[in-house]
Amino acid sequence: xxxxxxxxxxxxxxxxxxxxxxxxxxxxxxxxxxxxxxxxxxxxxxxxxxxxxxxxxxxxxxxxxxxxxxxxxxxxxxxxxxxxxxxxxxxxxxxxxxxxxxxxxxxxx
Amino acid sequence: xxxxxxxxxxxxxxxxxxxxxxxxxxxxxxxxxxxxxxxxxxxxxxxxxxxxxxxxxxxxxxxxxxxxxxxxxxxxxxxxxxxxxxxxxxxxxxxxxxxxxxxxxxxxxxxxxxxxxxxxxxxxxxxxxxxxxxxxxxxxxxxxxxxxxxxxxxxxxxxxxxxxxxxxxxxxx
Numbered sequence: 011x012x013x014x015x016x017x018x019x020x021x022x023x024x025x026x027x028x029x030x031x032x033x034x035x036x037x038x039x040x041x042x043x044x045x046x047x048x049x050x051x052x053x054x055x056x057x058x059x060x061x062x063x064x065x066x067x068x069x070x071x072x073x074x075x076x077x078x079x080x081x082x083x084x085x086x087x088x089x090x091x092x093x094x095x096x097x098x099x100x101x102x103x104x105x106x107x108x109x110x111x112x113x114x115x116x117x118x119x
Numbered sequence: 120x121x122x123x124x125x126x127x128x129x130x131x132x133x134x135x136x137x138x139x140x141x142x143x144x145x146x147x148x149x150x151x152x153x154x155x156x157x158x159x160x161x162x163x164x165x166x167x168x169x170x171x172x173x174x175x176x177x178x179x180x181x182x183x184x185x186x187x188x189x190x191x192x193x194x195x196x197x198x199x200x201x202x203x204x205x206x207x208x209x210x211x212x213x214x215x216x217x218x219x220x221x222x223x224x225x226x227x228x229x230x231x232x233x234x235x236x237x238x239x240x241x242x243x244x245x246x247x248x249x250x251x252x253x254x255x256x257x258x259x260x261x262x263x264x265x266x267x268x269x270x271x272x273x274x275x276x277x278x279x280x281x282x283x284x285x286x287x288x289x290x291x292x
Contacts, residue, residue, distance in 0.1 A: 041285050043179035046200070047132050051256040066202035066281040069224060070264060072257045095224070096259060 011118060013075050013098055016054070020112045021102065022077060026089050028098025033074040036113055038106060042067040049073055054118075056109055060084035062091055069095040079106050123188035127252035130184035130191065137178035137198055137284060140170040148173070148233035150198040152180050177285040183248045192248040197241045200266070201227040201280035210273035215265065222261040226253075227280060229269045240270040 014030045016022065037049040038056040042063045049055055051072035057064065060082050068076060075098035078084065083101055084092075092099050102109055136158035140149045149170060153159055158175035178199060183192045203212050203225040216225040228241040228249060241249075246268055253264040272278035 041177060042283050043134075043177060043285050046283060047129055047179050047181060052258040062281045063283055063286075066200075066226075067283045069202065070200065070226060070253060070283070072259060072262065074258075096262075 011116070016116070016118075017100060019116055020109070022100035023102070024098065024100055025083060026093050026099045028075060029096060031074060036110075036118060037073075038110060045073075046070055054113075056106060058082055058106065060088060062088050064088075065091045065095060065097065068097055073097060075100060077102055077109060079104060079109050121188060121190065123185060123190065125185040125190065125248070125251055126187050126255060127183045127248060128186050129181040129252075131180075131182045133180045135178060135180070136175045138175045139173040141173045142168040142170055144169055145234070147236070150229070150231050152178065152198060174286070183252055192245055194241070194245050194249070196230050196239055197228045197245065198231050199229045199282055199284055201229055201269075201282045203227055203278075203280045205273065205277075205279045207273050207277060210278060211271040212267055212273070212278065215267055215271065219263065219265055223263045223265050225265045225267060227269050227272060227278075228266050229282070233269075235270050240268045
């Protein structure tokens with residue numbers, strides 16, 4: 011599924027300009043040390059974390075895009091770093107569990 | 120000499136704490152990884168150093184293993200990874216990044232001893248395997264991860280970067 015299609019179907023708000031590409035799977039984590047050992051390239055990352063270290067970790071493992079749940083929005087310098095890294099950023103008002111359900115119901119595995 | 124075109128995966132993943140210590144006598148920093156339930160905060164004498172607890176963060180350590188030939192590379196000397204944002208033109212890390220050009224992201228493999236007085240840093244074999252591991256699955260055309268050892272940093276207090284660490288994790292909510 012393409013990121014734009016996901017954003018549309020899951021009600022995600024894009025907070026930076028992103029490359030509209032297909033992603034391959036999802037990883038959910040709030041720990042950057044876990045992200046570097048668990049997340050795969052070209053996946054979607056769901057998290058509550060909004061600090062720069064998250065972008066450093068996501069970029070290292072080549073995550074495609076990040077969805078911040080519960081309406082959490084990162085600071086401008088974090089968005090700027092994600093822009094440089096080519097990582098799409100989205101915000102959802104729902105919590106992590108609800109987001110996981112939405113993705114599952116959209117057929118994402 | 121191995122002819123294997125290694126395909127690395129993480130092995131021996133351990134979860135614990137990265138504990139930072141400082142010596143007020145020499146200004147040195149040290150770090151160690153602890154798998155205890157609570158990060159140790161003891162102060163202690165070690166040779167000329169008097170190590171004082173500075174802080175800790177949840178962290179993960181891992182080794183690399185080739186799924187093709189079974190070769191293992193231990194990364195016990197690596198305490199963490201830092202995305203370099205250093206802008207000191209004299210810093211070797213900056214020079215390496217500039218030489219590589221756009222699309223390359225430089226990450227510094229941090230070892231346990233900031234002064235490098237022990238002569239130990241993350242070894243060449245570990246750095247090579249880390250580079251191969253983090254680049255083998257990249258999907259973005261033109262993107263490259265370049266991991267360098269921290270003995271290339273200009274100065275532990277001046278070399279800027281974003282350490283991949285779970286500091287303040289309990290404050291995120």
